[in-house]
Amino acid sequence: xxxxxxxxxxxxxxxxxVFAAAAVAVSLRGARRELGGPGPHAGPGAERTAPLAGLVAxxxxxxxxxxxxxxxxxxxxxxxxxLAAILVGPYTGVLCVSVVLLMQAVLFAxxxxxxxxxxxxxxxxxxxxxxxxxxxxxxxxxxxGRRAVTAASFAAAVVSVPAAAAAFTGLYALGGTTxxxxxxxxxxxxxxxxxIGIGEAAITALxxxxxxxxxxxxxxxxxxxxxxxxxxxxPLAGPAARAGEREPEPAGAARPAARRxxxxxxxxxxxxxxVCAGGVSYYASASPDGLEKVAEDQGIDAKAxxxxxxxxxxxxxxxKDIANPRISGGLAxxxxxxxxxxxxxxxxxxxxxxxxxxRDAAGADAAAGTATAASTGTAAGDVPVxxxxxxxxx
Numbered sequence: 406x407x408x409x410x411x412x413x414x415x416x417x418x419x420x421x422x423v424f425a426a427a428a429v430a431v432s433l434r435g436a437r438r439e440l441g442g443p444g445p446h447a448g449p450g451a452e453r454t455a456p457l458a459g460l461v462a463x464x465x466x467x468x469x470x471x472x473x474x475x476x477x478x479x480x481x482x483x484x485x486x487x488l489a490a491i492l493v494g495p496y497t498g499v500l501c502v503s504v505v506l507l508m509q510a511v512l513f514a515x516x517x518x519x520x521x522x523x524x525x526x527x528x529x530x531x532x533x534x535x536x537x538x539x540x541x542x543x544x545x546x547x548x549x550g551r552r553a554v555t556a557a558s559f560a561a562a563v564v565s566v567p568a569a570a571a572a573f574t575g576l577y578a579l580g581g582t583t584x585x586x587x588x589x590x591x592x593x594x595x596x597x598x599x600x601i602g603i604g605e606a607a608i609t610a611l612x613x614x615x616x617x618x619x620x621x622x623x624x625x626x627x628x629x630x631x632x633x634x635x636x637x638x639x640p641l642a643g644p645a646a647r648a649g650e651r652e653p654e655p656a657g658a659a660r661p662a663a664r665r666x667x668x669x670x671x672x673x674x675x676x677x678x679x680v681c682a683g684g685v686s687y688y689a690s691a692s693p694d695g696l697e698k699v700a701e702d703q704g705i706d707a708k709a710x711x712x713x714x715x716x717x718x719x720x721x722x723x724x725k726d727i728a729n730p731r732i733s734g735g736l737a738x739x740x741x742x743x744x745x746x747x748x749x750x751x752x753x754x755x756x757x758x759x760x761x762x763x764r765d766a767a768g769a770d771a772a773a774g775t776a777t778a779a780s781t782g783t784a785a786g787d788v789p790v791x792x793x794x795x796x797x798x799x
Contacts (some may be wrong), residue, residue: 406484406569406598406696407509408524410517411710417580422522428530429503433756435496439625440757457623457667458493459750460674462501464612465489466508466745467682470722470738472690473604479698480690481601484569486532487540487562488609491554491626492616495537497753502529504749512744513737514712514720523576531572536565540626554627555614562609566602570594573696582708593703597695620670675746682738686722687731 413421440458465485472480485505489498506524509515516524543557574591581590613624621627693701700706718725719737727733 406524406528406573406694407506407516408520408527408573408696409706409709410519410712411582411708412517412700412705413520413523413576414580414582415519417576418519418523420522421526421576425503425522425525425530428499428525432496432499432503436494436500436753436756437759439494439497440753457671457674458497458501458753459746459748460671460678461489461493461498462504462749463742463746464674464678465501466505467678467686467738467742468608469505469509470682470686470689470741472692472694474690474692475600475604475695476597478692479597480692480694481598481604482694483605483608484528484532484566486529486569487536487558487565487605488612490533490537491540491558491561491609491613492624494625495533497625498533498537499529500752500756501749502533504752505745508741508745508748511714512717512719513722513741514714514717515722517710518713523573527569527572527576531569532565535568536561537626539564544626544630549630551614551617551621551627551630554617554624554630555610558613558626559606559610562606563602566605567595567598570598570695577705581705583705585703585705589703590699590705593699594695597699601695616670620665620667622665623667623670675742678742678746679739682742683735686738687734 436458465483465488468483469485470482472482475481485502486498489501492498493501503525506516506521506528510518510521510524540557540561543560544553547553547557571591571594574587574594577585577590578587613626616624617627621630692698697706700709712720714720719740722737722741723730723733724736724740727736
């Protein structure tokens with residue numbers, strides 16, 4: 406659903422660009438909470454989200470290269486808003502998809518540069534907000550458990566794709582460059598994207614389910630579902646334990662397991678992304694995606710413009726001057742995964758560090774305030790002594 410230059414006029418493209426920039430700014434602030442580093446103000450599991458956020462962006466980039474057939478002469482691909490929101494949080498999810506769209510537009514000439522705000526609004530903001538809202542509502546309504554999270558992921562992803570199609574129709578109604586009836590555009594866009602939504606839902610549910618099966622603590626949308634561990638004193642415990650005191654550990658006793666590293670999951674995710682982009686993408690459907698097909702059939706593309714980066718060495722997901730399409734496309738996919746992983750990880754590391762720096766600054770200010778109060782004799786524990794009454798006051 407990458408909108409090229411020329412589909413939407415300049416005023417509406419500029420307005421959506423401003424809206425997209427504001428949405429990214431808000432998401433940066435929200436992502437600081439979702440990615441907050443260790444400390445009393447960090448959310449549960451937040452320290453494990455930052456390393457995976459860049460991976461999620463790279464994974465979405467890779468899977469978007471896998472167009473699947475949905476109807477005669479039409480294909481679809483993952484949008485990724487639902488998947489990103491459920492795995493790493495809604496604010497971080499908006500940033501993940503935005504990074505993917507930026508890399509695709511600049512390096513691969515996929516999605517117009519002047520239409521970047523349209524694409525971020527449509528594919529990053531709308532899909533993430535709609536999907537996560539539906540997901541949270543279903544998780545609260547369904548019985549607690551992994552199956553509920555997977556089922557809610559499927560339903561949220563199904564709805565997010567036609568929602569994005571409807572959003573494009575609204576933008577086209579405001580600033581479309583061709584004279585096509587809005588009802589026709591809406592019917593064609595939502596009809597084909599309902600089918601694409603089923604594929605999106607299958608990919609999202611399978612991915613979320615796979616992560617839940619091995620590391621449920623890494624799924625943002627599954628936080629708080631597990632009951633906290635409660636330790637109870639056994640009737641057979643020693644007198645010290647019954648008195649609330651800690652008994653000495655016997656020699657050789659096992660210590661509690663340290664916090665599990667996400668490195669294996671990260672490496673496995675990178676490997677899957679590289680395989681998808683570098684190998685499986687060769688077998689992806691060559692048919693136009695939903696928006697391209699509707700644009701061709703309805704004449705929406707009559708005023709489409711050439712991409713400013715059409716001469717990029719990686720334009721159209723192929724490496725320039727390499728004749729073998731399998732090698733050219735595979736190498737372009739690998740480069741794209743690496744670039745998206747590097748840029749995405751860099752963005753999220755900076756966001757997380759700024760969160761930590763702000764927390765440290767707040768702590769320093771609090772300590773300075775305490776020191777100032779102590780120097781004036783009003784620190785905690787100082788009780789001012791009232792003056793002794795004089796004979797005149799008596």
